[in-house]
Each structure stands twice: as C-alpha cells, then as structure tokens.
Amino acid sequence: xxxxxxxxxxxxxxxxxxxxxISDESVDLIYLDPPFNSKxxxxxxxxxxxxxxxxxxxxxxxxxWHWDIHSEAVYEELVTGGPKKLADLIQAFRLFLGRNDMMxxxxxxxxxxxxxxxxxxxxxxxxxxxxxTASHYLKLLMDAIxxxxxxxxxxxxxxxxxxxxxxxxxxxxxxxxxxxxxxxxEWNEQYCEYNKKYLSRFRNVDSDGRLWADDNLTxxxxxxxxxxxxxxxxxxxxxxxLDTMKSLDNEGRLHFTKKGGIRLKRxxxxxxxxxxxxxxxxxSVINSQAKERLGYPTQKxxxxxxxxxxxxxxxxxxxxxxxxxxxxxxxVAERLHRRxxxxxxxxxxxxxxxxxxxxxxxxxxxxxEIIGDPKDLESAxxxxxxxxxxxxxxxxxxxxxxxxxxKRKGADKGVDGYNYFFDDESRQAKxxxxxxxxxxxxxxxxxxxxxxxxxxxxxxxxxxxxQEPTAPIETEAASAGFYxxxxxxxxxxxxxxxxxxxxxxxxxxxxxxxxxxxSADATHKKAARQKKKQDDEQTSLL
Numbered sequence: 036x037x038x039x040x041x042x043x044x045x046x047x048x049x050x051x052x053x054x055x056x057i058s059d060e061s062v063d064l065i066y067l068d069p070p071f072n073s074k075x076x077x078x079x080x081x082x083x084x085x086x087x088x089x090x091x092x093x094x095x096x097x098x099x100w101h102w103d104i105h106s107e108a109v110y111e112e113l114v115t116g117g118p119k120k121l122a123d124l125i126q127a128f129r130l131f132l133g134r135n136d137m138m139x140x141x142x143x144x145x146x147x148x149x150x151x152x153x154x155x156x157x158x159x160x161x162x163x164x165x166x167x168t169a170s171h172y173l174k175l176l177m178d179a180i181x182x183x184x185x186x187x188x189x190x191x192x193x194x195x196x197x198x199x200x201x202x203x204x205x206x207x208x209x210x211x212x213x214x215x216x217x218x219x220x221e222w223n224e225q226y227c228e229y230n231k232k233y234l235s236r237f238r239n240v241d242s243d244g245r246l247w248a249d250d251n252l253t254x255x256x257x258x259x260x261x262x263x264x265x266x267x268x269x270x271x272x273x274x275x276x277l278d279t280m281k282s283l284d285n286e287g288r289l290h291f292t293k294k295g296g297i298r299l300k301r302x303x304x305x306x307x308x309x310x311x312x313x314x315x316x317x318x319s320v321i322n323s324q325a326k327e328r329l330g331y332p333t334q335k336x337x338x339x340x341x342x343x344x345x346x347x348x349x350x351x352x353x354x355x356x357x358x359x360x361x362x363x364x365x366x367v368a369e370r371l372h373r374r375x376x377x378x379x380x381x382x383x384x385x386x387x388x389x390x391x392x393x394x395x396x397x398x399x400x401x402x403x404e405i406i407g408d409p410k411d412l413e414s415a416x417x418x419x420x421x422x423x424x425x426x427x428x429x430x431x432x433x434x435x436x437x438x439x440x441x442k443r444k445g446a447d448k449g450v451d452g453y454n455y456f457f458d459d460e461s462r463q464a465k466x467x468x469x470x471x472x473x474x475x476x477x478x479x480x481x482x483x484x485x486x487x488x489x490x491x492x493x494x495x496x497x498x499x500x501x502q503e504p505t506a507p508i509e510t511e512a513a514s515a516g517f518y519x520x521x522x523x524x525x526x527x528x529x530x531x532x533x534x535x536x537x538x539x540x541x542x543x544x545x546x547x548x549x550x551x552x553x554s555a556d557a558t559h560k561k562a563a564r565q566k567k568k569q570d571d572e573q574t575s576l577l
Contacts (some may be wrong), residue, residue: 044405226308362388386432
C-alpha cells in the first residue's frame with residue numbers, strides 16, 4: 036500500500052459519494068450486496084404506486100425501495116442523460132413494470148451502476164450479489180452498462196440446506212453476477228479442496244512417503260489423437276511424445292502395472308485442488324454460534340468474500356463496497372492487504388464496521404478515516420434534526436456502545452445502547468447502559484436512568500446529551516454514587532461514577548466513558564486506540 040493512502044469509510048448516499056469523492060478508473064474490484072426486500076410478495080413489489088410514498092432511502096433493516104418523486108427524477112435523468120442502451124432499457128422496464136417498488140429498485144440501481152462503471156479500472160471486475168427476486172432484471176441492467184461481452188459468470192451460491200417453501204421448490208441459493216470492465220481483466224485461479232471420494236484414490240505410497248494415484252497415459256478415444264510408439268516393450272497410442280515419456284520415467288513418475296501397461300503417477304502434494312466452479316456449495320451462511328457473526332441481518336460469510344477478492348484482485352489493489360453494511364468486504368480486504376473504500380447510509384453500519392475493524396485488527400489496522408459523520412457540534416446538531424435515529428447510532432459509537440435494538444419495532448425501555456467490561460478473574464461481563472438525548476434534558480430523565488441501571492443490574496449508566504447539563508442534573512447524577520472495582524492501582528480501590536454525563540461536545544473533544552479495563556487484552560486495545568489517536572493528531576498537523 037502507498038504511504039499516503041488512507042482507507043475510507045463514508046457515511047451517506049453512495050451515489051453522491053461516488054460522484055464527489057471517487058475518481059474515474061481508480062477502483063480494481065467492486066462487490067455490492069444492495070438491500071432489497073425479497074421477502075415481500077410479488078403482488079406487493081409490482082403494485083402500482085401513486086408517486087407520493089416515502090423517499091427511496093435505505094435505512095438499516097428496512098431494505099425496501101419505493102417509487103416516489105425522487106425515483107421519477109432519477110428515471111428522467113437516466114432517459115435523458117444516460118447511455119443510449121440503458122435509456123432504451125429503462126424505458127422498456129417502465130412500460131413493462133409500471134411505477135412500483137421493483138421499478139424504483141431498478142431505477143436506483145441503474146444510476147449507481149453507471150457510477151460504478153465510471154470508477155472501475157479497465158482491468159477491474161464487479162460482483163453484484165442478489166437473489167432470484169430481481170436477478171434477471173439486474174442482469175439486463177449490467178448488460179446495458181458493462182456490455183454483454185463483458186459478462187463472465189452467473190455464480191450460484193447455495194447458501195443454506197433444504198427447507199420447506201410451501202407449494203414450490205425450496206429456495207436455497209443467491210446469485211452473483213460477475214462482469215468486467217474489459218476483456219483485459221485481473222484473474223487469479225482459485226481452488227477448493229478435493230472431496231473424500233477423490234482423495235481415496237491416493238492410496239499408493241512411494242519410499243519417501245509421498246502419496247500418489249495412477250492416471251491414464253493412453254490416448255485411445257481422446258479428441259485430437261496422440262503418439263504411437265513402443266516404450267519398454269509396450270506399444271500404444273500415447274498421450275505424450277516419446278521424449279516426454281522418457282523424462283517422466285527418469286523422474287520416477289511412471290507406474291508399470293502387473294497387467295502390462297504404463298500409468299502416470301499423480302502426486303497428491305502437487306495437486307492444487309479443484310478449480311472453482313460457478314456453483315458454490317462449500318460455503319454456508321454464518322451460523323448462530325460463529326465467531327464472525329455480528330447479528331447484522333444480511334451479513335455474508337468472510338470465506339465467500341475471500342474467494343472473490345483473491346480471484347479478482349492483488350495485494351495493494353483498491354476494493355470498493357458501496358453498500359457495505361456490517362463491513363465483511365472491507366474486513367476481508369484489510370486482512371488480504373488490499374486498500375478499501377466502504378460506503379453506507381446508516382451510522383449503525385458505520386459504527387459496526389468501526390468496532391469490527393478495531394476489534395479484529397487492533398494495532399495492526401491500516402490507517403483509515405471516517406468521512407461524512409459529524410466532526411463538530413454544529414454538524415452533530417444538524418444530524419439530530421435530520422434523523423434522530425442516525426444521530427443516536429452515531430452518538431453510541433462515540434462511547435463504543437452497540438445499539439440496544441431497532442427502535443422502530445417498539446419502545447426502548449430506557450436503553451439506547453449497551454457496553455460491557457471485565458474487571459475481575461471471574462470473567463463475568465459487567466454491563467453499561469447508555470441513553471442518548473438529542474433534545475431538552477431534565478432531572479427526571481437522569482432519575483429514570485438511575486432506575487434503569489438498577490433494573491438492568493448494570494454497573495454504570497451513561498447519559499449522552501447534545502445540550503449542556505444543568506447543575507441540578509449533575510447533582511442528581513452524583514447522587515447515584517460510585518461503582519467500585521476489584522482493580523487496585525497503587526493499593527487503592529478504583530471508583531467510577533455510577534451515572535456519567537457526557538456531552539457531545541466533550542466526546543468530540545476526546546473525553547471517554549470511564550470504566551475499568553482489567554484484562555491485558557483490554558489494556559492493549561486501549562493503548563492501541565491512544566496511539567492511533569496520537570498518530571491521527573500528528574497527521575492532521577502535517
């Protein structure tokens with residue numbers, strides 16, 4: 036990687052970000068798994084809309100696009116300013132589909148795919164992950180934008196075992212559409228392991244312990260013919276010329292059978308594996324106990340992204356995921372020493388990615404920056420006005436807390452987020468509950484938080500506020516007392532305020548939630564965070 040490069044996480048609409056921040060032909064590989072409500076029935080997806088539904092924005096766990104005035108404007112832009120083939124196709128879609136959620140999805144995808152084509156290098160590749168709900172329409176879009184001759188594969192990923200879908204065949208696969216920008220694209224052969232039945236053929240052992248299986252050397256029935264000659268008393272139509280036969284014999288690679296034939300020795304330690312095919316059956320969805328599982332509804336296995344990134348890029352190449360969700364693409368790109376750009380429209384996703392990267396790579400994490408999130412008090416206030424949920428998710432990320440739940444599904448019971456720590460040898464996690472307030476704050480709210488801490492059996496409660504707290508609020512918080520830990524520093528028992536009030540301004544200024552960090556691992560991570568902060572400060576001064 037170049038010394039000046041910083042990997043990037045963008046918060047915002049990927050269309051605007053690609054247009055404003057990503058240069059022409061700068062990206063080597065694009066993987067995208069765009070949200071789509073595949074669980075909705077076709078009757079709903081194809082139902083005509085009157086054009087007044089909510090804007091076609093994607094937010095976490097609400098993966099539906101809707102036809103509205105914004106969709107109409109993008110449609111007009113594609114027809115009047117897009118490539119001719121795409122303009123013709125999108126009009127045909129409109130004539131066939133009408134104005135509905137499916138048409139909104141295709142319109143919004145089309146304008147973004149045009150930008151992805153622009154930023155992709157001539158040697159670059161793109162993988163569009165979808166399911167059969169819309170894969171046939173998306174392939175037509177890709178044909179129009181990336182050109183039919185640059186279609187490489189429709190990859191089928193068998194993501195789950197058989198299950199019951201009433202009155203139809205069980206739906207067990209996703210689709211990945213693989214296109215390139217040109218015919219001169221990067222490609223690295225990938226192999227998977229042999230199955231047990233194939234490996235059972237390697238039952239012969241040389242004196243040096245090498246396993247081998249015998250293979251045919253005759254060319255009988257082989258298209259293209261062969262070479263007829265006699266070798267050590269055996270005459271046949273052979274697959275290799277005489278000089279090659281002699282070389283194989285000198286290398287000890289010929290097996291002379293008891294029945295009077297010559298076979299080729301194939302050594303197991305020289306076999307690379309089975310070349311990857313366009314049907315993937317050896318990678319399953321992430322199970323509930325998997326270490327990499329984050330609880331994100333559309334999370335894909337790292338092994339799937341590893342296969343794609345290794346096949347279509349090299350170390351130092353730039354990988355883009357414009358719908359990066361919980362960040363599987365960028366986590367794998369980081370591990371495989373690629374540069375990366377991730378974009379998502381929710382702060383929940385950005386926060387998840389930040390934690391995932393720092394938890395996984397710690398001090399070995401390559402330099403990166405988050406662009407588009409609030410950097411000062413004024414931009415924080417603006418976000419709070421624009422979208423209270425996004426503000427809340429962003430504020431939770433400032434103290435390393437994870438969201439408690441999807442707020443639109445019900446009351447939050449006084450908890451917006453959780454954090455945990457360990458401070459004794461029992462390794463029993465202690466809980467921190469977090470509340471975020473973007474509006475007016477009162478003494479009663481702090482009093483309520485004290486009750487939540489007690490009810491949740493939490494060690495500490497954090498009260499994050501956009502407004503400055505009043506003296507009575509601070510007095511109420513102080514009345515909750517302290518949490519005492521078994522950790523001792525210079526023989527003193529460490530105490531932490533049970534209710535901690537942190538303003539957004541303080542957090543932006545570097546203030547941190549105060550709690551015990553007992554384990555060596557936690558101490559190491561804290562030191563790594565402090566070093567990263569110092570490095571960032573030094574970089575900003577340059």
